[in-house]
Amino acid sequence: MSLPLYLLAVAVFAMGTSEFMLAGLLPDIASDFDVTVATAGVLTSAFAIGMVVGAPLMAALARDWPGRSSLLAFIVTFAAAHAAGAVTSSFTVLLATRVVAALANAGFLAVALTAAATLVPLDKKGRALAVLLSGTTVATIAGVPSGSVLGTVFGWRAAFWAVAALCLPAALGVLKGIPGGRVKAEATGGPALRAELALLTKPRVLLVMLLGALVNAATFASFTFLAPVVTDTAGLDELWISVVLMLFGAGSFVGITIAGRLSDQRPGLVVAVSGPLLLVGWPALAVLADRPVALCTLVFVQGALSFALGSTLITQVLYEAAQAPTMAGSYATAALNTGAAVGPLVAATALGTEAGGLGPLWASGLLVGVALLIVLPLRTRVAINRSAGVSYDEALTVPDPTRDR
Incomplete structure (x- = not known):
């Protein structure tokens, strides 16, 4: 892995700290502005929508x-917000500053994800993504708890x-x-913007985006209201x-590190085990949740x-959208943050049920369940294709009717 990739991860750490730290600050923010915790949770959704x-x-x-200039502009805007x-x-x-910060974060991460994929061999995108997103997981281990302590003190x-x-x-x-070259695709003979956007009509791309959004929604539903x-x-x-929060971050670092070793060649195995x-x-x-030891472990x-x-x-998503x-x-980025926007909204609704403060945890289970129900029909196709000599991971896809035409 190249040094520029790790430098990108440093910036992702700063931005990830901001995105996740609200989980430990919501009660204080709600008290300061005289709003409910559920209302304060809209700050997380607003960031994700942005x-x-x-x-x-x-x-x-x-x-x-x-x-390089675009990445710097996004960071400066993020800091100013x-x-x-x-x-x-x-x-x-x-709320408005959260949206502005989100726009800057989105621009940075979108460019950084694309840049990361070009800094490694074609079959190492999962490893590159793991390094880049390790900035986020380290933020949950160190940055977010530190932000929570700062907020408390x-x-x-x-x-x-x-x-x-x-x-x-x-x-x-x-x-x-980071090199200062341009990122324009047409300059190097790449596809036009319209051609890249057309990939959003492909079933494979939409499927993995939807599944990623649902899983991230489950994560944010509980994480936002964990305090x-x-x-x-x-x-x-x-x-x-x-x-x-630090324990959650430590777990996320372990998870993303292991997945980074498997997601390029064995994505189906990760889905089948962790789902x-x-x-x-x-x-x-x-x-x-009322038992501290069990709470920390889980x-x-x-x-x-x-x-x-x-x-x-x-x-x-990066593999399926390689033509963009x-x-x-x-x-x-859009898939990740669609989930981050929807999750807290679903969780806020769950707070008003009989489950009360535990509602977000049940909501997370429901969101993961929906994702697995979507994947379930593919298991039949997996079984059929495995008997035909097709690997598990090759089979864990949806046929694209537009391919091979």
Whole structure:
């Protein structure tokens, strides 16, 4: 793996810290602005919606920009949005800054994902994605708990200032390590934008995007509202929020590292093993959340399974959209953040049910169940094709009626 790829991961760490740290700050933000925790959770959904909309939009715009300059512009905008959010006294303005930050994050990640795929051999996209997204998992291990501690000790605004400051070394890393060439596809004989967008009509691309979105929705549904589970259901002190978030992050790092070794050659194996375990794990966490040891153990396990499965599915988006060299990263980003937008909304609705604060955990199980129900018809095709000498992973796809015409 090349040095520029790790420098991109540093920037992803800064942005991942911002995206995930709200899980530990929502109660304080809700109290500061005199809104409910469910309303404060809209900040997470707003960020994710901005990512979904911004990913293809920013990627399309960045086709004509020098790669290094575009990445730097996205980082600077991201930092400025956090500085503005740190000083505002209006929840509406804070919400707006989250959208702006999301657009910048989306642009950066879309360009970075595409760049990462070009920095490695064609059959190593899963490994490259694992390195890049390791910035996110490290953010959940170190950045997010640190943000939670800052929020607990100095207030949530200190965490926003810390993210803005964290963008500075990330910007320096991009400046020093990323080539300044243009990313425009047509300049090198690549496909036109219309041709790249046409891939969104392909069943294979849409399927893996949908599955990735559902799994990520399940992850964010519970992660966003994990803090109240720690303090209210498990009865632990507020500082334990950071510990639990760190355990989730450690699990996610383990999961994405293992999946990075398997997602290129054996994606079906990852789906077959982690999918059912993830489905069982979320309800188990809901039932055992009042037991601190079980809570901590299952949070680690669910973090590992969520990121192993999610990253594998997103890797498949890059493979299926390989004919869209400048837009594939935006499709992967859009899938990730469609889930991140939908998950907290579903979870907020679940808070109003009889399950109360445990509702998001049950909702996560439901979302994973939907994903597995979509995959289930493919298992029949897998069995048929295996008997014909086709590998498990080759069979774990949907026939594309437009292919080979």
